[in-house]
Amino acid sequence: MSMGFIFGPVPSRRLGLSLGINVIPFKTCSFNCVYCEVGKTTDLIIERKSFFDIGAIKDEFVKTVERVGKIDFVTFSGSGEPTLNSDLGKLIEFVKSFKKYKVAILTNSSLMYRDDVKDELIMCDVVVPSLDSALESSFKKINMPYKDLKIEKIIEGLTDFSNRFQGEIWLEILFVKGINDTKEDLDALCNAIKLIKPTRVQIGTVDRPPAYTTAKKIDNKEMMDIYTYMSSKIGVVDIIGSFNKENDAFYEDVERSIIKMINIRPCSKDELKETFNVDDKKIDDILTKLFDESKAYIQNFEGKTFIVGNRASASR
Numbered sequence: 001m002s003m004g005f006i007f008g009p010v011p012s013r014r015l016g017l018s019l020g021i022n023v024i025p026f027k028t029c030s031f032n033c034v035y036c037e038v039g040k041t042t043d044l045i046i047e048r049k050s051f052f053d054i055g056a057i058k059d060e061f062v063k064t065v066e067r068v069g070k071i072d073f074v075t076f077s078g079s080g081e082p083t084l085n086s087d088l089g090k091l092i093e094f095v096k097s098f099k100k101y102k103v104a105i106l107t108n109s110s111l112m113y114r115d116d117v118k119d120e121l122i123m124c125d126v127v128v129p130s131l132d133s134a135l136e137s138s139f140k141k142i143n144m145p146y147k148d149l150k151i152e153k154i155i156e157g158l159t160d161f162s163n164r165f166q167g168e169i170w171l172e173i174l175f176v177k178g179i180n181d182t183k184e185d186l187d188a189l190c191n192a193i194k195l196i197k198p199t200r201v202q203i204g205t206v207d208r209p210p211a212y213t214t215a216k217k218i219d220n221k222e223m224m225d226i227y228t229y230m231s232s233k234i235g236v237v238d239i240i241g242s243f244n245k246e247n248d249a250f251y252e253d254v255e256r257s258i259i260k261m262i263n264i265r266p267c268s269k270d271e272l273k274e275t276f277n278v279d280d281k282k283i284d285d286i287l288t289k290l291f292d293e294s295k296a297y298i299q300n301f302e303g304k305t306f307i308v309g310n311r312a313s314a315s316r
């Protein structure tokens with residue numbers, strides 16, 4: 001009989017066919033995020049523990065993989081923080097010993113300052129850490145962490161881990177209206193990202209009923225502004241959740257966002273195309289319009305062509 005440690009496989013846009021392993025009791029977490037879709041944290045802890053009989057988890061895993069066949073990724077996640085389980089390293093090793101599964105972990109990053117956690121996560125292929133704020137004040141508000149946790153230490157831990165890690169880091173940021181969406185927050189996050197150097201950065205906002213009603217969704221227009229601002233500072237950012245590049249709402253504001261972006265720094269046409277995920281025709285149409293309206297012009301530098309904004313036109 002299944003004990004409920006293993007779930008899926010579920011098709012995931014990013015991971016393919018992913019089999020989940022939940023190694024944490026329900027809502028045992030080092031954070032109590034305002035936006036948590038699982039609910040309020042009932043056990044706010046920072047100490048790592050062996051919560052379950054590791055043999056039972058292994059048995060259920062073996063039985064499930066025999067039954068389901070093909071799996072692309074085995075993902076440690078669940079309704080709490082998986083790195084709080086002190087058996088995590090042994091479990092990752094166990095999954096890796098099959099030599100046919102890639103391993104991912106979703107973590108809130110809270111224990112990334114610990115050497116044992118870093119050593120265990122090094123065995124993964126993909127680490128998906130959250131970092132919602134790089135400022136202590138908004139970190140406290142959005143994640144309501146266990147009292148001893150400091151965001152500076154977490155960022156240091158993530159940076160150190162990234163320097164040693166061979167796999168991919170997909171950093172996730174969840175924005176909540178009025179909490180971590182100020183310019184100061186975005187600048188601090190961009191600075192942290194420059195240190196951490198993740199393979200990709202994924203941003204989203206509140207898409208499902210949150211643990212606290214104070215967690216408000218950011219509207220599409222503001223998400224687009226955040227996306228544009230961050231992309232201009234750190235390179236291409238992905239938008240995840242209901243607000244994504246396939247949405248019509250995204251395209252409505254592309255022109256306005258391109259103006260903002262080229263007013264922050266000159267961009268090549270390819271860069272704009274990639275950032276906004278538009279085809280040649282769309283980018284040509286937009287740029288022709290901007291040239292006609294004197295909102296953009298071309299500048300050549302060292303053999304490369306850049307689109308530059310006319311800052312004066314943006315202030316209107």
Ligand code: SF4
Nearest residue numbers: 029031032033036108
């Ligand atoms: S870290 Fe994850 S599980 Fe914990 S409170 Fe935040 S969203 Fe919920």
